[in-house]
Amino acid sequence: MWVELLLLVLVVLVAVVIARLGDLFAAAMLTGIFSLLCAGLYTIMDAVDVAFTEAAVGAGITTVLFLGALGMTSTAERQQRFRWRPLLVVVLTGGALMWGTSDMPAFGDPAAPIHHHVEPEYLEGAASDIHVANVVTAVLASYRGYDTLGEVTVVFTAAVGVMLLLGRAAGGAARHWRRGADRSLGVSEGAAEPGELRDAPMLMREKPVLRVSVRLLIPFILLFALYVQAHGDFGPGGGFQAGVIFAAGLILFGLIFDPQAVARVFPPAVAETLIAVGVLLYGGTGVATLLLGGKFLDYDEFGLASGQHYGILAVELGVGIAVAATMVRLYFAFSALHPEDVVEPQ
Amino acid sequence: MFLMALLAIGASMLLLLTRAALGPTVFDRLVAVNNFGTNTVLLIAVSGFYTGRPDWLDLALVYTLVNFTGTIAVCRWSRFGHLSFARPAGTAGGAAQDGRR
C-alpha cells in the first residue's frame, strides 16, 4: 500500500512539473518519466501486460514523437497567465468525480461487482477452453477479439491520417518546417549560440562508442521483440508489445545512424504495405473462420484441440505486424523523411 | 526487506525528480531522467519479488532498452534540433529546410 501511495505522489508531482514547465523540450523529457512511473504503478497493481505496453510505448515512442513534432514547430511556450475559468471547471469536475467515486467499492475489494460479472468465466475458460495461461491474451485475442480488431483498425486509421498530414500529400509544407533554430537548452550564454555547436557537428554515427554498442544491442532488441510476440500465451507479451519493441529497435538504429539508414532496410513503402497486411491478417482470420462454417473469429473451427492456439497466433501476428509498421511509419513521418528522400548508398 | 528496498528506490526517485524539475540546463534534467529510468528498472525487478511472482523480469528488460532509446533520442535532438537526417560535418542541417526536391 505504501509503495502505491509513494508512486502516486510521484505521479502527481511529475504531472504538476510537466504542466508548469515553459520549456517544451524539457516537458517532453518528463513525459518519459511520467509514463515510466505509471508503468511502475501498473506493475504494482498486478497489470503486468498494461505495464509492458506502457513501458514500450510511453518512454520510447511517445518521447520520439514529441521530439519530432518539436523539431518542426517550436520549443518555447509563451508565458501562460493564470486563468480562473478553467480552474473553476476543473474544480467542479473534481468535486463531481470525488462525489461520484465515493460510492465505488474500496480499492482492492474482492467483493466489488466488477469481479463477479464476466471475469470468473474468463478465468475458468482460459484454462479449460482456450488453454492459454495468460488470461489477458485469452480475453484480448479470443473472447474480445472484435474489440481488438476495432483497436487495430483505429491504429491503422491514425497511421493513414498522419501519412496524409505529413507525408507525400503534404507537398511543399515540408519545406517551411522550422529546423529548431530556437533551441532553448537552458545552457546560459556561453560558447555556443543557440543552434550553433562549439565543436564541429560530429554526427552520432561517427562516434565509435555509440556505433559499436548500438550495433551490439539492436539484434538483441529485435530478437527480444520476437520472443515477446511468441511468449504472449504464457506470460506478459503479445502483438501490441512486440510490435512496439520491434519498432523501438529500428528507431534506435535510426537515431544513431539516420532515418535513411532505417529506410534502406525497411522502406516507408514496405511499412505502409505492412500496416495494411497486419490488419488484413487479423480480419482474414475472421473470414477464414466464417468460410470454415463457424462464426467470425471463432477459432474453434481450426480444430478443437489447438484451434484456439492457431487463431490467437495468427491474430497476434497481425497485430504485431500492424503495430510495428505503424510505429516505424510514424517515426518516418516525424523525422521529416519522405519516400522520395530515400537514396541508395553510393 | 523488499519493501525497504522499494521505498529506498522511491525516495531516490523523489530526489531525481527534484533535479529534473529544477534543471537548470536540459542536460541536468536528462541526467536525472536517465537515472530515473535505471531506478524504475530496479523498482520493477524488486516489486516482482515483493509480490511473490518474480517472472516479470521481461518488463525490466524492456525498460532498460526503451530508456536507452529515449536518452539517445534526446541527445540527438539536442544536437540537431530535429530528428531528421543530418548532413556530414560542415553542412549541418536537416532535410526539411533546404528545399531539396
Next chain:
Amino acid sequence: MSAPAMGGHWVTWMIVLVLLIGLYTLIAHDNLIKKIMGLNIFQSAVVLLYVSMGTVTGGTPPVLLEPTAGVTEPVLYSNPVPHVLMLTAIVVGVAITALALAIVVRIQGAYGTIEEDEIGAIEMRHDEAQSRA
C-alpha cells in the same frame, strides 16, 4: 495506521487529482503541444483508474499458475478485463497523440505559430480583411 484505513478511496482520489491536472493543462494552456501533453496525462489517469479497479487485495497478476500438489485453495487473480481494455487503449492513445501532433505541425506550417490565441487573432484579421474586400 495502515493506508487502507483512510477510507479505501485514496487511490481513486489521487488518480482523480492526476486527471484534474491533465484537464487543466488541456483547457487552460494556449500552446497546442502543451495541450497534447495534458491530454496524455489525462489519458494515463483514466488508464490508472481502470487498472486500479481491477486490482484485488492479495491477488496476483492474471497469468494462471501451474496447479501445485497439495494446494487446494483457489488462487486469487486480479481482474484481467480492465487490463485488456487499457492495453489496447494505450496503443490507440499513442496513435491519437501522433495524429494530434501531425495536425499541430501542419498548423505551424499554415499559421507560423502553435499558440491558440495567436491563431485566433490571425483568423480574425483574415476574416476582417475578407469582409472588407
Next chain:
Amino acid sequence: MIGWLLDAASWLLLAFGSLFCLVGSLGVLRFPDFYTRCHAAGITDTFGAVLILAGLALQGGFSQGVTLKLALVCGFLLLSSPVASHALVKAAHAHGVLVPQPVPDRVSEYPKSETAGDHRSQER
C-alpha cells in the same frame, strides 16, 4: 543452514544496493555542476543496480530462468547506461556546458551558488 546464509547475503546486497541508489540520487540532486552530477548518476547505474540485482538473484534461487533474466537485465544496464552517459556528456560539451574553473580541493571552498548555469555569470 545454506538457505539461511543465502538469505542473509541477499539481504545485505539489497540493503547496500538501496543505499547506493539513495547516495547516487542525492549526488545528482546536490552536486554543483553537470559533470559531477553525471558522476553521481554512475553510482546508481553500476553499484546500485548490480548489488540489487545480485541480491534478487540470490533470492530467486537458480531456477526458472529468473537468474538468467536478472543477468540479462544487468548486462543490458551495464552496456546501455555508460553509452547513454557518454552520448549525454558529448552533447552537453558540444553545447558549451563547461566545468567550473578552477575546481576547488575542498567542498567548503565551492561557491555558494551551485548550479551549472550560474558559474559563468559569476565569472563576469
